[in-house]
Amino acid sequence: MRLSRTDRGRLLVLLALAVVVTVFTATVPLLRDWFDLRVYHGTVDSWIHGGGRVYDYRVPGTPYGFTYPPFAAVVMLPMALVGLRTAVVIALLLDLAALALAVRVCVGPRWRRYGWYGAGLTGCLLALFEPLRDTFSFGQVNLLLLALVLVDAGLLASGRTRRAGVGIGLAAAVKLTPALFIGLLLVTRRWRAAAVATAVAAAATAFAALVAPDASRFYWTRALWDTSRVGRLDYVSNQSLQGVLARLGVESRALWAVLVVVVLAGWAWRARRAVAAGDWQAAFALTGLTACLVSPVTWVHHLVWLLPSFAVLLRAGRPRVAGALYAVLCTSVVWLWCDDASGVDGFLGGNAYTWITLGLLVWLPVGQPPEGRRPTNRSTSATADPPSTAAPMISAASAHPGGSAAATAAATVVPAEGEDAGGAGSGSASGPGPGCGRGRARSASSEPTGSTRPAAANPQSSSARASS
Numbered sequence: 001m002r003l004s005r006t007d008r009g010r011l012l013v014l015l016a017l018a019v020v021v022t023v024f025t026a027t028v029p030l031l032r033d034w035f036d037l038r039v040y041h042g043t044v045d046s047w048i049h050g051g052g053r054v055y056d057y058r059v060p061g062t063p064y065g066f067t068y069p070p071f072a073a074v075v076m077l078p079m080a081l082v083g084l085r086t087a088v089v090i091a092l093l094l095d096l097a098a099l100a101l102a103v104r105v106c107v108g109p110r111w112r113r114y115g116w117y118g119a120g121l122t123g124c125l126l127a128l129f130e131p132l133r134d135t136f137s138f139g140q141v142n143l144l145l146l147a148l149v150l151v152d153a154g155l156l157a158s159g160r161t162r163r164a165g166v167g168i169g170l171a172a173a174v175k176l177t178p179a180l181f182i183g184l185l186l187v188t189r190r191w192r193a194a195a196v197a198t199a200v201a202a203a204a205t206a207f208a209a210l211v212a213p214d215a216s217r218f219y220w221t222r223a224l225w226d227t228s229r230v231g232r233l234d235y236v237s238n239q240s241l242q243g244v245l246a247r248l249g250v251e252s253r254a255l256w257a258v259l260v261v262v263v264l265a266g267w268a269w270r271a272r273r274a275v276a277a278g279d280w281q282a283a284f285a286l287t288g289l290t291a292c293l294v295s296p297v298t299w300v301h302h303l304v305w306l307l308p309s310f311a312v313l314l315r316a317g318r319p320r321v322a323g324a325l326y327a328v329l330c331t332s333v334v335w336l337w338c339d340d341a342s343g344v345d346g347f348l349g350g351n352a353y354t355w356i357t358l359g360l361l362v363w364l365p366v367g368q369p370p371e372g373r374r375p376t377n378r379s380t381s382a383t384a385d386p387p388s389t390a391a392p393m394i395s396a397a398s399a400h401p402g403g404s405a406a407a408t409a410a411a412t413v414v415p416a417e418g419e420d421a422g423g424a425g426s427g428s429a430s431g432p433g434p435g436c437g438r439g440r441a442r443s444a445s446s447e448p449t450g451s452t453r454p455a456a457a458n459p460q461s462s463s464a465r466a467s468s
Contacts, residue, residue: 248347281315306329
């Protein structure tokens, strides 16, 4: 497109794309009305100003309350100093900063090549990604945790392992899902980083027990083990292995445990292969995929953990695969089966995000060395013709009829030395998505979905009162 070859043309393209994205996000998905953020804010406000208990708070008119470990409530205490609107603004800014950091770590040094135009295009594409849309619209913490974990990925990949583990430890203390990254450090024998992550998570948990002893006692002895507080496992937003089984009507815990063990075994094998090749980005991507699969509840907004996988696909030269899978995750397709996920179509379509996650776990390219650390083919470099020899040959060839064409062909077939032949990697409620009540009028309400259906009929995502 010639229009995009000038700065003015690129700006027009970005503005047009931004308009399309804005119209799409304003009309297609149901907006979440900052529901999860209202849970966080209401919890700490009730705790500090109302003398209430952390796990007793409910958003008015709903059965949904705080479900994360006590340390998460302690971290969110500053919300008690501001109003809800201010908290929304701060949460948006923090999410944007976390997203920028996550993209920076995933893309690596290549980000400098693309400038403002590349950054704008990336922003528009990310705005269409359903897990990101939900994370922003709910006011969720997923992006902040992803950024914390990816900071450790960057440290390990660059060899700066002294402080690696701090981000993972903090993320695991806020929410249980990132604890699997401690498992990654253990299976890859990064003992120091694993010890740091474990110590940080334990220290944060102990600190929360000092600040909120009653809440800590209730969470670790009762709330954590009460799975009924999470909501309906068969709800279509639950895109984990447990969610698939629940929608099939299978209640066997033993079968779920077997599937979890199989998935963890495959993950451990592939992650160790990736780390052995120095590919920490793929190892962390595989761990995010696995965490989504083995968690009993993986609401759609939790799937931001898939983002590093798309960066790995792009780095490995699989842009079409990445684009196709990414496009599916932008469509909100699973919500077409929010009322009835029975039948073959429900099994395939209602679990579409689970199949994508499982497919990425099995087929994600691993063992690709980080950019700037590609191994050098010594035998090739030792036998390659030096430039001083090649130049006279081309000059001599040009002295004969047709020599110019021959030289051009030779120059095309044999790349210059060093040339790269390749190309440029919950704690509250999250409600029904766009498929639910698609034919009904949309309205903003205090409900997490804006749906006209009763809240109790549709248990929400990271909602109901248990840790996701």
